[in-house]
Amino acid sequence: MEELNCTPVFEIPVFGGIAVNESIVVTWIIMAVLTVLSVIFVRNLRVENPGKVQLVLESAIGWAQDFFEGIIGKENRRYVPYLITVALYLAVSNLIGLTGFKPPTKDLNVTAALAIMSMLLIEYSGIHRNGLKHWAGHFAKPVPFVAPIMVMEIFIRPLSLCMRLFGNMLGGFVVMELVKAVVPLLVPIPLSFYFDIFDGLLQAYVFVFLTALFMNEEME
Amino acid sequence: MLSLDFNFVLEMINLVILYLLLRKFLIGPVMNIMEKRRAMIADGIQNANDQQAKAMELKSQYEDALSGAKDESRRMIEQARADAKKEYDRILKDADAEAGKIMQTARETIDLEREQTLRQMKTEVAGLAVDAARKIVMDSCGEKDSQAVYDQFLREAGDSHEDSKGK
Numbered sequence: 457m458e459e460l461n462c463t464p465v466f467e468i469p470v471f472g473g474i475a476v477n478e479s480i481v482v483t484w485i486i487m488a489v490l491t492v493l494s495v496i497f498v499r500n501l502r503v504e505n506p507g508k509v510q511l512v513l514e515s516a517i518g519w520a521q522d523f524f525e526g527i528i529g530k531e532n533r534r535y536v537p538y539l540i541t542v543a544l545y546l547a548v549s550n551l552i553g554l555t556g557f558k559p560p561t562k563d564l565n566v567t568a569a570l571a572i573m574s575m576l577l578i579e580y581s582g583i584h585r586n587g588l589k590h591w592a593g594h595f596a597k598p599v600p601f602v603a604p605i606m607v608m609e610i611f612i613r614p615l616s617l618c619m620r621l622f623g624n625m626l627g628g629f630v631v632m633e634l635v636k637a638v639v640p641l642l643v644p645i646p647l648s649f650y651f652d653i654f655d656g657l658l659q660a661y662v663f664v665f666l667t668a669l670f671m672n673e674e675m676e
Numbered sequence: 677m678l679s680l681d682f683n684f685v686l687e688m689i690n691l692v693i694l695y696l697l698l699r700k701f702l703i704g705p706v707m708n709i710m711e712k713r714r715a716m717i718a719d720g721i722q723n724a725n726d727q728q729a730k731a732m733e734l735k736s737q738y739e740d741a742l743s744g745a746k747d748e749s750r751r752m753i754e755q756a757r758a759d760a761k762k763e764y765d766r767i768l769k770d771a772d773a774e775a776g777k778i779m780q781t782a783r784e785t786i787d788l789e790r791e792q793t794l795r796q797m798k799t800e801v802a803g804l805a806v807d808a809a810r811k812i813v814m815d816s817c818g819e820k821d822s823q824a825v826y827d828q829f830l831r832e833a834g835d836s837h838e839d840s841k842g843k
Contacts, residue, residue, distance in 0.1 A: 474682050474686075475681070475682075475683075476683065476686065477683045479683065479687070480683050480686050480687060480690065483687060483690045483694075484690065486694075487690060487693065487694045487697065490694070490697070490698060490702075491694075491697045491698070491701055494697075494698060494701035494702035495701050497702075498701055498702055498705045498706065501705055501706070501709045502709075503709060503712045503713050503716055504713075504716075506709075510709075513702075513706050514706055514709070514710055517702075517703060517706045517707065517710070518710060521707065536703075537695070537698070537699045537703045537704070537707075538695050540698070540703055541691075541694060541695045541698045541699070541703070542691070542695075544698065545691070545694055560687075563683070564679065564680060565679075565680060565681065565683040565684040565686075565687055566683075566687045568680060568684050568687075569684050569685075569687035569688040569690075569691060570687075570691065572684075572688065573688060573691055573692075
């Protein structure tokens, strides 16, 4: 059961000691790697005669851009970079279990933080688009009777995002650990493809997809 | 396992930082370059259209100029032909006039000469006649005869002279 817990790695000696979890440290590593890779690959971008690396980067980013613009609309493209960032971060964190690190998304703090950020973004996009008045008024539509449910939705959306991601990652991790404990040879390989790679990418996709969808809903 | 603590805040900070970093180093530049390329392609197409329009305009201009030149050359040839005709007529007329004048002069000269010759001839014939008469008189006849012969001779000679002039 030890693997399930997110153990504190070290303490920051302020405010009576803040225990920094492993997931946060792994996130730092992911951030560093992503940033360094970005700096390396994004050098020497050219408008004409792009290199192979640039073509791959452009097609990937272009695909993501088209995907998100298809959901939230071209006029809201300012939110696309954040969504791409989250998608990239989730994809890497969900796959990082393959390298021996514990996936950060297995920590409830991480998924909760992601979900809260999504919630803030969803509500902010709605307010930014339609104004505070409209945003406050839309809870009472179509009838004021549903207002409590609509208000609850603000918190239900991120909760479902958070718990779906957390549950999937934890569940996949637990299943993999059990399989490895029972049959350590060969059998975990196909299962690892499913639980570590497919499920990880699927959950990353679902998370950003739903966030974009909720934003679009809120901006209508 | 299901613990929410301060790490939650740290993770949010991490996310914001990661967002800023990736936007600065990855998404921003790549999107920027794609946007630039899009602009460049649009620009190129626009440019090509402009060039084509300009070329068409020039072409029509040249065609206009060419047909204008054709007309001009035709007009010039026409003009030259008219000029040449006028000059030709003028030269012909001049030549006619000149020839007429020359003929006139020649005729006058001929007349004058003939008259002169005639007068000379008359004088000579008269002299000749006198000589002949004297000879006759000395040879044979008297004074009266000789006078009569002389007159007759003169009349005859004069008549023939008158006749030849009248012809």
